Amino acid sequence: MKRLVNVFAAVLVAALVLVQGHGIQAGPHRIDVTAKRFEFLPGEITLKKGEPIVLVLKSVDVAHGIRFKELGIETKIGKGQTSELAFTPDKTGTFVGHCSVFCGSGHGAMTLTLHVVD
Numbered sequence: 001m002k003r004l005v006n007v008f009a010a011v012l013v014a015a016l017v018l019v020q021g022h023g024i025q026a027g028p029h030r031i032d033v034t035a036k037r038f039e040f041l042p043g044e045i046t047l048k049k050g051e052p053i054v055l056v057l058k059s060v061d062v063a064h065g066i067r068f069k070e071l072g073i074e075t076k077i078g079k080g081q082t083s084e085l086a087f088t089p090d091k092t093g094t095f096v097g098h099c100s101v102f103c104g105s106g107h108g109a110m111t112l113t114l115h116v117v118d
Helices: 002-022
Strands: 029-036 039-041 044-048 053-059 064-068 073-077 082-087 093-098 111-117
Touching: 029 064, 053 064, 053 073, 073 082
Parallel strands: 029 053, 044 111
Antiparallel strands: 029 039, 053 082, 064 073, 064 093, 093 111
16 A cells, blocks of 8 residues: 555656646736726736636726727626627737727827737
């Protein structure tokens, strides 16, 4: 019995080392973003190039949207609803997303900045 326990322990340790060595993750990093007239909160987010993420966008007042032209991604968020925007940044830089659904007089200044780093 003691030998069986030792074998099991050795297999378990080997499996843990293998998993850690390959950097297996539970899934994409989820970031909550609130959209309201006339801002996104948070207004700036730093991401790592090559790491999958999901922006979980929630509108608390009227319909909004977000469009990152340089990254080729966009989604719309209905009034009081949530929308998920899943992507993997493939280039570094600073990217400014603009609200893509007219939401009132301050619409033009409603932005979300993504800083993508190595």
